[in-house]
Amino acid sequence: MMTVLGCIVYRHDLWLVAVAAMLCIAGSWVAARLFHRAATTSGLQRIGWHFLTALAAGAAIWCTHFVAMLGFEASVPVGFDPVLTIVSLLIAVLGSTVGFVIAGSRLARGTAAVGGAIVGLAIVAMHYTGMMAYRVQGIVSWDRPYLVASVILAVGFAAAALHIAMHRNGRADNLMASLLAAAILSLHFTGMAAFRVQPLLIDASFVNPQAFQALALAVAGMALLIVGAGLASYLIDGSLRAESIERLRKMAMNDSLTGLPNRVNFNGRLDQEIDQACHAGRKLALVGIDLNRFKEINDLRGHHAGDEVLRIVARRISGVLRDGEFIARVGGDEFAALHRMADPGNLAGFLARLEEALFKPVRVDDYEVIPGASFGVAIYPDDAADKATLINNADLAMYRAKSDLWRTACFYEPSMDETVRARRNLAADLREALAHHQLSIxxxxxxxxxxxxxxxxxxxxxxxxxxxxxxxxxxxxxxxxxxxxxxxxxxxxxxxxxxxxxxxxxxxxxxxxxxxxxxxxxxxxxxxxxxxxxxxxxxxxxxxxxxxxxxxxxxxxxxxxxxxxxxxxxxxxxxxxxxxxxxxxxxxxxxxDKIKIDRSFISEAASNPQTAAIIRAILALGKSLGVAVLAEGIETSDQLQMLNLEGCDEGQGFLLGRxxxxxxxxxxxxxxxxxxxxxxxxxxxxxxxxxxxxxx
Incomplete structure (x- = not known):
């Protein structure tokens, strides 16, 4: 009895066998990856990926069979029935489509194996339909054990391939490809071992081996094109997915207006920097930054101008960063910066660079403004032992800087906590006073x-x-x-x-x-x-x-x-x-109905001629608009007399009544x-x- 190995070695052109095996392996590899992509999508996309999977698998199945058959040495004149040959191709593609769709449906626990078995039966049906199209001048017979074995091998390997593919692990795609290739190759060569021909030389025509080889190469080339198209689709989709994921990652981790890292990105980076500082035994400075005049820009010039100022400021501060420094936008007009303190003296230089960038005039349309900023600095581990405390302390220092007209940057001090606690206690007392009617008018x-x-x-x-x-x-x-x-x-x-x-x-x-x-x-x-x-x-x-x-x-x-x-x-x-x-x-x-002149003008009127001129201008403005003008903060008779001479309508102050x-x-x-x-x-x-x- 002829063995499978003997059939391959002695009854086939080994060069074409190698081409068929290469097609089978390449097609199976591409089909495995396309099937994986189909399993991760839904709707019309899944249908499309299943079709590409079946096309790649069908090309691998049919072309492996056809090329190997062209390399089979029957020792008698042979030919191919065109109709049955085309039918065998359709069986390969359509049968694979049904099998892959069922396997990927997840309708029941064993659905993947059932779908794989259908793919295996499609391989069997394609092969033996193709053998019916293989016309030889002789009497054909079959060795039943090999024929049954071929069917069992094809169905078993294909069922195992899709079962493994749906139970994903790191090697699932490669295992599926290997098992699918094994299903195709074992079916074909075991089935060919079952094939018997008793020659009947009806005419004297013989096969032209060169013509069969050329046809085999043409089929192989077409199969590679089909498989290559599937691979290209997979790679293009993978590239687009990678780009989309990267784009989404950037959107999730970066501020859309300024392009700077956002709060989520900052929190992750702060965790990383604290961990590194802890292991390296060095210090880390956290700088909270709040723009001073951003609200004024928004109010006077609109949100468009505010957005443009933020973009310009972001470009400037990101441009002054050096190695070991990081900055993010964490709120509307709030930023946060990190500085690795390899040398304590470098922190002053970092703050100076930030100050220079933020205090440089910004021009938006015909409007020029100096944004300015307040800096609050807290140092790990000197001022805090964990992230939450470090952020809180930097905020406390920043708010102290905002309330101090003479300092741009404030470093955290323990007394700031006491101030915050006192403020919180006062707020609680105010709530109590309001609840118990302790306020008065x-x-x-x-x-x-x-x-x-x-x-x-x-x-x-x-x-x-x-x-x-x-x-x-x-x-x-x-x-x-x-x-x-x-x-x-x-x-x-x-x-x-x-x-x-x-x-x-x-x-x-x-x-x-x-x-x-x-x-x-x-x-x-x-x-x-x-x-x-x-x-x-x-x-x-x-x-x-x-x-x-x-x-x-x-x-x-x-x-x-x-x-x-x-x-x-x-x-x-x-x-x-x-x-x-x-x-x-x-x-x-x-x-x-009334304009009230602020008390600060009244107190300076006698000593500052410019202030007196402003008061006269406001009074004249009120008269021209028909609006009464009231002066606040009248404390002396001279102030009252001056306002009377200037024509002020109403007055309020300690001189008139406390x-x-x-x-x-x-x-x-x-x-x-x-x-x-x-x-x-x-x-x-x-x-x-x-x-x-x-x-x-």
């Missing part, structure tokens, strides 16, 4: 400069701390804004002031200040209307004061809110005019309450705390 008189007639009072919030005594509004109002208390506090002041003023005789105006947080709240016009209705205060007797800085937080929205409030009949006053963001455009955009509880104002006789007839100087007892609580 004082009133400061506003008079006519020319006649001295009382025109109204400004309501000023006061906090008398049980342990610390009087705490100024400049200290506790920012705390209220930071801790979400300002809305509750502002509503309490508005209700209390309106409820109290509603009972005044004469019916003077009452002025109440608004914070930026209150103005940003959508319900402010509704709140003002409800308070007026509930307290009975006529709208024309309420005046709301706000600074231009407050408006600039969102100018269009703020002016829309103010128009709604003004429509109720409430007066709107522009406070602290001449400081901050003062601009004529704001006065043009909204019809304010802020005082309403009980003292009642005692002075400036105000009486409706239903009370006590004359000036008469002492009356009024529980104003109860009034305030009732108003809440």
């Amino acid at each position: 004082h009133y400061q008189v506003q008079t006519s400069v020319s006649t001295g007639q009382i025109l109204g009072y400004e309501a000023l919030l006061r906090w008398n701390h049980p342990q610390r005594g009087c705490i100024t509004p400049t200290e506790f109002i920012p705390l209220a804004e930071e801790n979400g208390l300002i809305l509750q506090m502002g509503e309490w002041v508005l209700r209390s002031a309106c409820a109290t003023a509603a009972s005044w005789e004469p019916p003077y105006k009452v002025a109440v200040n608004l914070s930026a947080v209150q103005l940003a709240h959508a319900d402010l016009p509704l709140l003002v209307r409800q308070v007026l209705e509930e307290t009975g205060l006529p709208p024309h007797r309420l005046e709301l004061e706000l600074t231009e800085t407050t408006i600039f937080a969102d100018k269009e929205r703020s002016l829309h809110m103010l128009r709604q409030i003004k429509a109720l009949g409430v007066s709107i006053s522009l406070d602290d005019f001449g400081t901050g963001y003062s601009s004529l455009d704001t006065l043009r955009s909204f019809a304010f 802020p005082a509880p309403l009980s003292e104002i009642l005692d002075s006789g400036q105000i009486t309450l409706k239903g009370r007839s006590d004359g000036p100087g008469t002492t009356r007892k009024v529980d104003f705390g109860t009034m305030g609580r009732a108003a809440v």
Whole structure:
């Protein structure tokens, strides 16, 4: 009985056998990788990859068979039936498609093996259909054991190949390719060992070996093209996937506006640098950076200008980095930098380079600005033993730098923690004071400069701390804004002031200040209307004061809110005019009822001619616009006389009256309450705390 090895060695052209084996291995390798790609996709993409897999596998199956058959020495004249030959190719491709689709479906636990078995049966069907197309001048017979063995080998190897492919590990693709190639080659050569021919020389024609070799090379070339196309698709897709993954990685790890590393990237790099510093026994400096004038740029020039400034600043600071240095954008106008401290002296140079880059003028369109920045520095392990503490300490130092006009960079000090703790404790006390009605309202008189007639009072919030005594509004109002208390506090002041003023005789105006947080709240016009209705205060007797800085937080929205409030009949006053963001455009955009000149101008008027000129200009502006002007901070008779000569309408200050509880104002006789007839100087007892609580 002829063995399989003997069939290969003695009945085949070994050169064509080698070509067939090469085609089989290459096609199986490509098919394995295409099948893997199909298994990782879904929908139409999966169908497309399955088709390419089946095409590569079908080409490998059919071309291996055809080339090997062209190398088979039958010792009799042979030929090929064209129809059956084409049918065998279709069987290879379509049968493989069905098998690969089923194997990749994951419908059940053994689906992969079933799909592989179908691929094996497609190999068998293709081979024996191809053998039917192989026409010889002789009587064909088959050795049944070899024939059965060929079927078992093809189905077994193919089932194992796809089973392994769906249970992925590091070598799954190579194992699948090896087993699939084994299925194809074992089927073919075991099947050829079963093939028997008894010659019947009907005519004298014989096979032309050179023609068969040329045909075999043509088939092999076409197979390589098909397999190569599948490989190219795989490689192109792999390249695109790699590029997409890299692009997504960059998007995830880098800031889209500036191109600098983002917070996620920074946190990972900080972990790495701390680990290296710990093992190398060196120090690491973390520098928190906050731009000083970014909000002003955004407010005055718009977000487009702000974005352009950030891009320019990012290019500059990334351009000054050296080995062992890293910088990232971690917030809107916040950056963070790392510096390996191989030499402590190099840290000063690093800060100087950053300062030079950030304090250089930036031109956007026709506007030039110096961004400036505040630096907070914390050093590992001197200032912190872990990442979270290091970041926190750098932030503390940065906020200290922002509050210090004379220092650009601040290094962390343990006392900063004490300051933060004290601030947190004060915030807790403020929450307690608000909950237990421990705040009070004082009133400061506003008079006519020319006649001295009382025109109204400004309501000023006061906090008398049980342990610390009087705490100024400049200290506790920012705390209220930071801790979400300002809305509750502002509503309490508005209700209390309106409820109290509603009972005044004469019916003077009452002025109440608004914070930026209150103005940003959508319900402010509704709140003002409800308070007026509930307290009975006529709208024309309420005046709301706000600074231009407050408006600039969102100018269009703020002016829309103010128009709604003004429509109720409430007066709107522009406070602290001449400081901050003062601009004529704001006065043009909204019809304010009053302009208040900041106290800093009044205090310098006598000693600074330029300041006096600014006051005259503001007063002239008010007259030309038909808007009343009030001067704050009047403390001397000379200041009052100067303002009177310049034509100032109203005044407010210690000279005219200090802020005082309403009980003292009642005692002075400036105000009486409706239903009370006590004359000036008469002492009356009024529980104003109860009034305030009732108003809440």
